[in-house]
Protein backbone atom coordinates (compact mmCIF):
# COMPACT_ATOMS: atom_id res chain seq x y z
CA UNK A 1 0.00 0.00 0.00
CA UNK A 2 1.23 3.49 -0.89
CA UNK A 3 0.82 4.86 2.67
CA UNK A 4 2.89 2.03 4.14
CA UNK A 5 5.65 2.60 1.57
CA UNK A 6 5.56 6.29 2.39
CA UNK A 7 5.99 5.54 6.08
CA UNK A 8 8.97 3.31 5.35
CA UNK A 9 10.43 6.02 3.06
CA UNK A 10 10.13 8.54 5.89
CA UNK A 11 11.79 6.24 8.42
CA UNK A 12 15.18 8.01 8.40
CA UNK A 13 13.39 11.20 9.52
CA UNK A 14 11.45 9.54 12.32
CA UNK A 15 12.45 9.55 16.00
CA UNK A 16 14.05 6.19 16.89
CA UNK A 17 11.32 5.54 19.47
CA UNK A 18 8.72 5.43 16.70
CA UNK A 19 10.83 3.13 14.51
CA UNK A 20 11.29 0.86 17.51
CA UNK A 21 7.55 0.58 17.83
CA UNK A 22 7.31 -0.66 14.21
CA UNK A 23 10.08 -3.12 14.72
CA UNK A 24 9.08 -4.62 18.04
CA UNK A 25 7.56 -7.70 16.46
CA UNK A 26 10.87 -8.61 14.77
CA UNK A 27 13.15 -8.29 17.76
CA UNK A 28 13.14 -10.20 21.05
CA UNK A 29 14.31 -7.15 23.03
CA UNK A 30 17.47 -5.35 24.04
CA UNK A 31 18.82 -7.82 26.62
CA UNK A 32 19.90 -11.50 26.74
CA UNK A 33 17.10 -12.13 29.26
CA UNK A 34 14.53 -10.92 26.69
CA UNK A 35 16.00 -13.23 24.05
CA UNK A 36 16.02 -16.24 26.37
CA UNK A 37 12.39 -15.58 27.36
CA UNK A 38 11.38 -15.50 23.67
CA UNK A 39 13.29 -18.72 22.94
CA UNK A 40 11.76 -20.43 25.98
CA UNK A 41 8.26 -19.46 24.87
CA UNK A 42 8.95 -20.77 21.35
CA UNK A 43 10.43 -23.99 22.73
CA UNK A 44 7.27 -24.54 24.79
CA UNK A 45 5.22 -24.25 21.62
CA UNK A 46 7.42 -26.72 19.75
CA UNK A 47 9.78 -24.40 17.85
CA UNK A 48 13.57 -24.48 17.80
CA UNK A 49 15.43 -21.16 17.70
CA UNK A 50 18.70 -19.58 16.65
CA UNK A 51 19.90 -16.48 18.48
CA UNK A 52 21.48 -13.51 16.74
CA UNK A 53 23.04 -10.49 18.46
CA UNK A 54 22.13 -7.45 16.38
CA UNK A 55 25.12 -5.57 15.07
CA UNK A 56 26.66 -5.24 11.63
CA UNK A 57 29.78 -3.77 10.08
CA UNK A 58 32.14 -2.37 12.67
CA UNK A 59 35.13 -0.12 12.07
CA UNK A 60 37.75 -1.13 14.63
CA UNK A 61 39.26 -4.37 15.90
CA UNK A 62 38.19 -3.32 19.41
CA UNK A 63 34.55 -3.30 18.30
CA UNK A 64 35.05 -6.70 16.63
CA UNK A 65 36.49 -8.05 19.90
CA UNK A 66 33.49 -6.65 21.78
CA UNK A 67 31.13 -8.52 19.38
CA UNK A 68 33.14 -11.71 19.89
CA UNK A 69 32.97 -11.37 23.67
CA UNK A 70 29.23 -10.65 23.53
CA UNK A 71 28.72 -13.95 21.64
CA UNK A 72 30.90 -15.87 24.09
CA UNK A 73 28.89 -14.41 26.97
CA UNK A 74 25.66 -15.30 25.14
CA UNK A 75 26.71 -18.95 24.76
CA UNK A 76 27.78 -19.21 28.39
CA UNK A 77 24.54 -17.62 29.61
CA UNK A 78 22.18 -19.55 27.32
CA UNK A 79 23.81 -22.87 28.14
CA UNK A 80 22.15 -22.71 31.59
CA UNK A 81 18.67 -22.53 30.06
CA UNK A 82 16.48 -25.18 28.43
CA UNK A 83 16.40 -23.49 25.00
CA UNK A 84 17.94 -24.42 21.64
CA UNK A 85 21.74 -24.33 21.63
CA UNK A 86 22.05 -22.56 18.32
CA UNK A 87 23.44 -19.14 17.35
CA UNK A 88 23.80 -17.16 14.13
CA UNK A 89 26.50 -14.55 13.57
CA UNK A 90 27.47 -11.97 10.96
CA UNK A 91 31.14 -12.00 9.89
CA UNK A 92 31.32 -8.21 9.37
CA UNK A 93 30.34 -7.70 13.02
CA UNK A 94 33.43 -9.77 13.84
CA UNK A 95 35.83 -7.87 11.61
CA UNK A 96 35.47 -9.32 8.08
CA UNK A 97 35.37 -5.83 6.57
CA UNK A 98 38.65 -4.94 8.30
CA UNK A 99 40.73 -8.08 7.89
CA UNK A 100 39.65 -11.66 7.05
CA UNK A 101 42.24 -13.11 9.45
CA UNK A 102 40.81 -11.03 12.29
CA UNK A 103 37.29 -12.30 11.49
CA UNK A 104 38.57 -15.88 11.28
CA UNK A 105 40.27 -15.58 14.68
CA UNK A 106 37.19 -14.03 16.31
CA UNK A 107 34.78 -16.57 14.81
CA UNK A 108 37.09 -19.43 15.76
CA UNK A 109 37.16 -18.14 19.37
CA UNK A 110 33.35 -18.13 19.45
CA UNK A 111 33.04 -21.58 17.87
CA UNK A 112 35.59 -22.99 20.29
CA UNK A 113 33.36 -21.98 23.24
CA UNK A 114 30.23 -23.02 21.35
CA UNK A 115 31.72 -26.44 20.75
CA UNK A 116 32.57 -26.89 24.42
CA UNK A 117 28.93 -26.13 25.29
CA UNK A 118 27.37 -28.25 22.52
CA UNK A 119 26.13 -25.32 20.42
CA UNK A 120 25.63 -25.18 16.66
CA UNK A 121 26.95 -22.01 14.98
CA UNK A 122 25.52 -20.65 11.72
CA UNK A 123 27.63 -18.12 9.84
CA UNK A 124 25.17 -15.73 8.15
CA UNK A 125 25.87 -14.48 4.62
CA UNK A 126 26.12 -10.77 3.87
CA UNK A 127 26.56 -8.85 0.61
CA UNK A 128 28.59 -10.17 -2.32
CA UNK A 129 32.01 -8.60 -1.54
CA UNK A 130 32.01 -10.99 1.45
CA UNK A 131 30.71 -14.19 -0.16
CA UNK A 132 34.05 -15.84 -0.97
CA UNK A 133 35.67 -14.61 2.24
CA UNK A 134 32.78 -15.97 4.31
CA UNK A 135 32.87 -19.35 2.56
CA UNK A 136 36.65 -19.51 3.12
CA UNK A 137 36.12 -18.98 6.86
CA UNK A 138 33.41 -21.67 6.89
CA UNK A 139 35.58 -24.14 4.96
CA UNK A 140 38.56 -23.57 7.25
CA UNK A 141 36.58 -23.90 10.49
CA UNK A 142 34.52 -26.83 9.27
CA UNK A 143 37.69 -28.90 9.28
CA UNK A 144 38.12 -28.12 12.98
CA UNK A 145 34.52 -28.17 14.23
CA UNK A 146 31.64 -30.43 13.16
CA UNK A 147 28.68 -28.34 14.34
CA UNK A 148 28.85 -25.31 12.08
CA UNK A 149 27.08 -24.18 8.95
CA UNK A 150 26.92 -21.29 6.52
CA UNK A 151 24.32 -19.60 4.31
CA UNK A 152 23.82 -19.57 0.55
CA UNK A 153 21.68 -16.96 -1.24
CA UNK A 154 19.51 -18.19 -4.11
CA UNK A 155 19.67 -14.85 -5.96
CA UNK A 156 23.39 -15.25 -6.72
CA UNK A 157 24.35 -16.98 -9.98
CA UNK A 158 27.40 -18.52 -8.32
CA UNK A 159 25.29 -20.38 -5.72
CA UNK A 160 24.80 -23.54 -7.79
CA UNK A 161 28.56 -24.18 -7.75
CA UNK A 162 28.86 -23.21 -4.08
CA UNK A 163 26.03 -25.55 -3.04
CA UNK A 164 27.48 -28.45 -5.01
CA UNK A 165 30.90 -27.92 -3.42
CA UNK A 166 29.45 -27.81 0.11
CA UNK A 167 27.10 -30.75 -0.50
CA UNK A 168 30.12 -32.79 -1.66
CA UNK A 169 31.72 -32.30 1.78
CA UNK A 170 28.45 -33.16 3.57
CA UNK A 171 28.34 -29.57 4.80
CA UNK A 172 25.46 -27.78 6.49
CA UNK A 173 23.66 -24.94 4.72
CA UNK A 174 20.86 -22.52 5.30
CA UNK A 175 19.43 -21.50 1.95
CA UNK A 176 17.64 -18.14 1.71
CA UNK A 177 16.69 -15.91 -1.22
CA UNK A 178 19.16 -13.18 -0.19
CA UNK A 179 18.37 -9.75 1.16
CA UNK A 180 21.01 -7.36 -0.20
CA UNK A 181 20.81 -5.36 -3.42
CA UNK A 182 23.08 -7.08 -5.95
CA UNK A 183 24.03 -6.23 -9.54
CA UNK A 184 22.47 -7.79 -12.66
CA UNK A 185 25.65 -9.53 -13.70
CA UNK A 186 25.91 -11.57 -10.51
CA UNK A 187 22.33 -11.97 -9.29
CA UNK A 188 18.88 -12.90 -10.55
CA UNK A 189 16.66 -9.82 -10.35
CA UNK A 190 13.28 -11.39 -11.09
CA UNK A 191 11.13 -13.11 -8.51
CA UNK A 192 10.57 -16.24 -10.63
CA UNK A 193 14.28 -16.65 -11.38
CA UNK A 194 15.11 -16.50 -7.68
CA UNK A 195 12.30 -18.92 -6.79
CA UNK A 196 13.37 -21.42 -9.45
CA UNK A 197 16.97 -21.30 -8.29
CA UNK A 198 15.85 -21.59 -4.66
CA UNK A 199 14.03 -24.85 -5.42
CA UNK A 200 16.97 -26.15 -7.43
CA UNK A 201 19.48 -25.43 -4.64
CA UNK A 202 17.40 -26.89 -1.81
CA UNK A 203 16.62 -30.01 -3.86
CA UNK A 204 20.34 -30.38 -4.64
CA UNK A 205 21.06 -30.41 -0.90
CA UNK A 206 18.18 -32.76 -0.06
CA UNK A 207 19.16 -35.22 -2.79
CA UNK A 208 22.80 -35.18 -1.68
CA UNK A 209 21.90 -36.10 1.90
CA UNK A 210 23.64 -33.00 3.31
CA UNK A 211 21.73 -30.97 5.92
CA UNK A 212 19.72 -27.97 4.74
CA UNK A 213 17.85 -25.20 6.52
CA UNK A 214 14.97 -24.08 4.29
CA UNK A 215 14.77 -20.39 5.24
CA UNK A 216 11.83 -18.73 3.52
CA UNK A 217 8.40 -17.25 4.20
CA UNK A 218 7.33 -17.83 0.59
CA UNK A 219 4.37 -20.20 0.94
CA UNK A 220 4.78 -21.48 -2.62
CA UNK A 221 8.36 -22.58 -1.82
CA UNK A 222 7.37 -24.07 1.53
CA UNK A 223 4.50 -26.05 -0.04
CA UNK A 224 6.60 -27.25 -2.98
CA UNK A 225 9.50 -28.35 -0.78
CA UNK A 226 7.29 -30.01 1.81
CA UNK A 227 5.76 -32.08 -1.02
CA UNK A 228 9.24 -32.90 -2.40
CA UNK A 229 10.44 -34.03 1.05
CA UNK A 230 7.39 -36.25 1.35
CA UNK A 231 7.71 -37.72 -2.17
CA UNK A 232 11.42 -38.42 -1.82
CA UNK A 233 11.04 -39.73 1.76
CA UNK A 234 13.79 -37.40 2.99
CA UNK A 235 14.47 -38.23 6.67
CA UNK A 236 13.60 -35.45 9.17
CA UNK A 237 17.15 -35.32 10.50
CA UNK A 238 18.36 -33.99 7.13
CA UNK A 239 16.54 -30.65 6.98
CA UNK A 240 14.62 -28.01 8.89
CA UNK A 241 12.36 -25.10 7.97
CA UNK A 242 13.41 -21.67 9.21
CA UNK A 243 11.66 -18.31 9.57
CA UNK A 244 12.43 -14.91 11.02
CA UNK A 245 10.80 -13.93 14.29
CA UNK A 246 7.70 -11.84 13.70
CA UNK A 247 6.95 -12.66 10.05
CA UNK A 248 3.22 -13.35 10.06
CA UNK A 249 3.11 -16.93 8.80
CA UNK A 250 2.52 -18.51 12.20
CA UNK A 251 -0.33 -20.77 11.05
CA UNK A 252 1.75 -22.28 8.22
CA UNK A 253 4.70 -22.82 10.57
CA UNK A 254 2.44 -24.49 13.12
CA UNK A 255 1.19 -26.87 10.41
CA UNK A 256 4.77 -27.73 9.44
CA UNK A 257 5.62 -28.47 13.06
CA UNK A 258 2.45 -30.57 13.51
CA UNK A 259 3.41 -32.56 10.39
CA UNK A 260 6.66 -33.51 12.18
CA UNK A 261 9.10 -31.09 10.52
CA UNK A 262 11.65 -29.22 12.62
CA UNK A 263 10.95 -25.48 12.47
CA UNK A 264 13.54 -23.00 13.70
CA UNK A 265 12.88 -19.33 14.37
CA UNK A 266 15.67 -16.77 13.94
CA UNK A 267 15.55 -14.61 17.07
CA UNK A 268 17.52 -11.35 16.90
CA UNK A 269 18.03 -9.21 19.97
CA UNK A 270 20.26 -6.41 21.20
CA UNK A 271 20.63 -2.68 21.28
CA UNK A 272 21.61 -2.29 17.63
CA UNK A 273 18.13 -2.94 16.28
CA UNK A 274 17.89 -0.03 13.86
CA UNK A 275 19.58 -1.44 10.72
CA UNK A 276 17.88 -4.82 11.08
CA UNK A 277 14.46 -3.22 11.58
CA UNK A 278 14.90 -0.94 8.58
CA UNK A 279 15.66 -3.94 6.36
CA UNK A 280 12.62 -5.87 7.64
CA UNK A 281 10.32 -2.89 7.10
CA UNK A 282 11.66 -2.21 3.61
CA UNK A 283 11.05 -5.89 2.85
CA UNK A 284 7.41 -5.65 3.83
CA UNK A 285 6.12 -2.09 4.18
CA UNK A 286 2.68 -3.49 5.02
CA UNK A 287 4.00 -4.24 8.50
CA UNK A 288 4.04 -0.48 9.11
CA UNK A 289 0.29 -0.38 8.43
CA UNK A 290 -0.27 -3.46 10.59
CA UNK A 291 1.56 -1.84 13.51
CA UNK A 292 -0.30 1.45 13.14
CA UNK A 293 -3.64 -0.40 13.15
CA UNK A 294 -2.69 -2.19 16.38
CA UNK A 295 -1.35 1.01 17.81
CA UNK A 296 -4.72 2.72 17.41
CA UNK A 297 -6.46 -0.33 18.82
CA UNK A 298 -4.33 -0.08 21.97
CA UNK A 299 -5.17 3.61 22.20
CA UNK A 300 -8.90 2.97 22.21
Ligand SMILES: Cc1cc2nc3c(=O)[nH]c(=O)nc-3n(C[C@H](O)[C@H](O)[C@H](O)COP(=O)(O)OP(=O)(O)OC[C@H]3O[C@@H](n4cnc5c(N)ncnc54)[C@H](O)[C@@H]3O)c2cc1C
Pocket residue numbers: 123124125126151153174176177178179180215216217218219242243244246247248265266280281283284287
Ligand atom coordinates in the same frame (compact mmCIF):
# COMPACT_ATOMS: atom_id res chain seq x y z
C1 LIG B 1 15.90 -17.85 9.09
C2 LIG B 1 16.34 -16.87 8.05
C3 LIG B 1 17.66 -16.49 7.99
C4 LIG B 1 18.10 -15.60 6.99
N1 LIG B 1 19.44 -15.34 6.87
C5 LIG B 1 19.87 -14.57 5.83
C6 LIG B 1 21.26 -14.41 5.56
O1 LIG B 1 22.14 -14.94 6.25
N2 LIG B 1 21.61 -13.64 4.50
C7 LIG B 1 20.67 -13.04 3.69
O2 LIG B 1 21.05 -12.38 2.71
N3 LIG B 1 19.35 -13.17 3.94
C8 LIG B 1 18.93 -13.92 4.98
N4 LIG B 1 17.58 -14.09 5.19
C9 LIG B 1 16.62 -13.22 4.47
C10 LIG B 1 16.21 -13.82 3.14
O3 LIG B 1 17.30 -13.76 2.25
C11 LIG B 1 15.05 -13.05 2.51
O4 LIG B 1 15.38 -11.73 2.28
C12 LIG B 1 13.79 -13.04 3.33
O5 LIG B 1 13.59 -14.25 3.98
C13 LIG B 1 12.58 -12.75 2.42
O6 LIG B 1 12.48 -13.75 1.43
P1 LIG B 1 11.36 -14.90 1.44
O7 LIG B 1 12.00 -16.16 1.02
O8 LIG B 1 10.68 -14.93 2.74
O9 LIG B 1 10.40 -14.51 0.25
P2 LIG B 1 9.57 -13.18 -0.06
O10 LIG B 1 9.00 -13.41 -1.41
O11 LIG B 1 10.40 -11.97 0.16
O12 LIG B 1 8.44 -13.21 1.01
C14 LIG B 1 7.42 -14.19 1.03
C15 LIG B 1 6.25 -13.66 1.82
O13 LIG B 1 6.67 -13.38 3.17
C16 LIG B 1 6.44 -12.02 3.47
N5 LIG B 1 7.60 -11.51 4.18
C17 LIG B 1 8.89 -11.70 3.87
N6 LIG B 1 9.68 -11.07 4.75
C18 LIG B 1 8.83 -10.46 5.62
C19 LIG B 1 9.00 -9.64 6.74
N7 LIG B 1 10.20 -9.31 7.17
N8 LIG B 1 7.89 -9.21 7.40
C20 LIG B 1 6.67 -9.55 7.01
N9 LIG B 1 6.44 -10.32 5.95
C21 LIG B 1 7.49 -10.76 5.26
C22 LIG B 1 6.36 -11.30 2.13
O14 LIG B 1 5.59 -10.12 2.21
C23 LIG B 1 5.72 -12.33 1.25
O15 LIG B 1 4.34 -12.33 1.40
C24 LIG B 1 17.14 -15.02 6.12
C25 LIG B 1 15.81 -15.40 6.20
C26 LIG B 1 15.39 -16.32 7.13
C27 LIG B 1 13.97 -16.76 7.13
